[in-house]
Amino acid sequence: MTNKEKTVLITKNGIRHDGRKKTDLREIRFEVGILDRADGSAIIYWGKNKILAAVYGPRELHPKHMALPDRALIRCEYRMATFSVTERKSPAPKRREKEISKILAEAIEPAVFDYLYPRSVIDVFIEVLQADGGSRCASITAAALALADAGIPMKDLVVGCAAGNLNGEVVIDLDDVEDKEGQGDLPIAVLPLSGEVVLLQSDGVFNPEQYKEALDLLMDACQTIYKLQREAITNKYAKITEEIIEPVEVEPEPTEAKVEKKKGEKTEEKKETEEKTPKKKASAKKAKSEQSEESEKKKKTSKKKEKKTPPKKDEEAKE
C-alpha cells in the first residue's frame, strides 16, 4: 500500500497496478436487510470499500416547511467514518460529503415513485466504513438496494460505477491509488433498464473520444453490477417467501400441480407492471405467496420486491 516510488498505473499490455485489465471490476458483494431498526438496509463490499446504507421512510418530515405538496422529499446523507481513510477524518461533515449527499439524493429521485407519498420524507443514510475509491458509486448502488429492501416502490434500481484516465487509457472502476494518481475520474449512475443517467460528474482530463469510450464501457459495467444487485435482493426475498409459505402448508400438498394451474392467471396480473412474461421460478414464487394472503406486512413488501425486480427473468430467458 505504500507508494514511495511511483506506482505503475497501467503497463503497455494494459495491466493495472492491482493486476486488473482495463474493464475489469473489483470484486463486488452485497448483503440486504442487515440492520434491524432501519426500514431497509444494505451493505456493499466493493474492492476494499465497505459501505452501509439504511433507509427510513416514508415518514413524517421535520422541519415541516420542507415538505413537498405533490411528492415525497428524498433526503440523503453520505458520511465517512473517521477511520475509513488513511489519515483520520474529522467527524464534522465536510463540503465534499455535503455535495455528494446532494447529488446522491438527486440521483435516487428519478428511480423512486415519489408522488405516492406527498408531504413525507424518505431518508437515505450512507455510512462509509472503509473507503477505497469510487465510494459515491458504491454508495448509490447500496442505497438503491436499501430502498428496495424498505419496500419503496421504484421503477428501477440505481447502479453507479466510475471510469478513469490512466496515462491516456480509459479504465473502469478506479481504486484509491488510481483515483489519486490517475489523470481523470468519471463517476456515473444509471437506471439500467432505461439507460437513463442519473448521476454524472468528472474531474481531471479526458478528451472527447476517451469520454465517449468511458461512457460506453461504463454502461456495460453497470449492467454487470445490476445483475449482482438484483441477485442480492431476489435471493433475500426468495428465502423469506419460502419461510412464510412453509408454516401455511400444514399438510404436504402437491405444489407442482398447483403452481402449474396458477401460472397462467398470475402471469397476466404481472404484465401490468412488467414488460416480460415471468418464467417458472418467478411465477411459482408469486403463486405461492398469493396463497398466504393474510400473513402480515412483511409478505407485502416481499411481493413488491418481486414486482420491481423480476427474479432472474433475464438470466432464465437467455438459457
Add this chain to the structure above:
Amino acid sequence: MSDKGLISMVEREHINSLLIHGKRIDGRNFDEYRTITAIPNFVPKAEGSAIVKIGRTKVIAGVKASIGEPFEDTPEEGVVTATVELIPLASPDFESGPPREDAIELARVTDRAIRESKCVSQDSLVIIPGKKVWILFIDIYVLDNDGNLFDACELAALTALMHTQLPECKIITNEDGIEDVEVLETKKPIQLDHIPISNTFAKIGTNIIIDPLLKEESIADARLTLSFTEENKICATQKGGSGSFTIDEIKKCIDIASERTKEIRSKLNSIINPEGYPWSEER
C-alpha cells in the same frame, strides 16, 4: 437514553406484567446476558477496529493514531480518547448533527473505563517522554440500536484496541541536537495492561435486569453501568435515568456484574471471532 423510542401502553403493560412473573420479553432471566459477538479488523485501514454485536445491537469502533504532544499535566503519558456517534442510520430516534448529551455521555463512560483501568500500556504510547506520544482516537459508531449501547461501545473500543497495531518509531537526533521521530514501516501490536469489561443494568419499577433491550430501556426508570478490570476492581460507574437505586440494589448489581464480567472475560476468546457475521442473521 433520553432518546426514547415510542412504546405503546399495551407493550409497556406487557413488559411490566412479565417482569412481575420474573420473565422478560425475549425469554431471558433477569441476570442473563445476550449473545455477544466481536468481529475484529473489519476496517483494515484503521489501526485497529471491531464490530460488536450484543443481540441485535451493533456498534463499530475504529482506532486511528497520530503522533502529537502530551498534555502538559501528564507529560509522560500518551493520549487515548473515545468518541461515540449516534448516527441516524442506526435508529429512527437518532438525528444527524453534532453529538448531543446522550452520545457524549456514552463516549465519556467508554473513555473512563478505558482510561481509569489504565488499559493501554504507556510503554506502547510514549515515544519521547514529555515530547512525543501517540494520540489514539477511538471512534465508535452505533449501527443498530437494540439497547445496551454502553456495554456494546465499551466492548467495541476494547476489541479494537486489542487488535490495534502502531508503526514502530525510531528516535533520530538531527544536526541541531533536536530529537525527532521517524515512523518506520513495521508495525507492532499495542500492549494492553488491563481489560475493562462493563455491565449495564436497567431498573423497571423494582425489578433490575442486566443487558436491557431497547424496549426495556424505554420504560426503565434508571440505568447503572459498572466496569470491572480483570482484577475484579470497579474502574468506572455511571448511573443514568431519572429513577434511583437503593444501596442494596447497587450492591446486588455489583455482585452480578462481578460474576458476569468474569464470565465474559473468560469467554473473550470465543466472543472475538474474526470469522463472525457482523449483521443480522436471516430472520
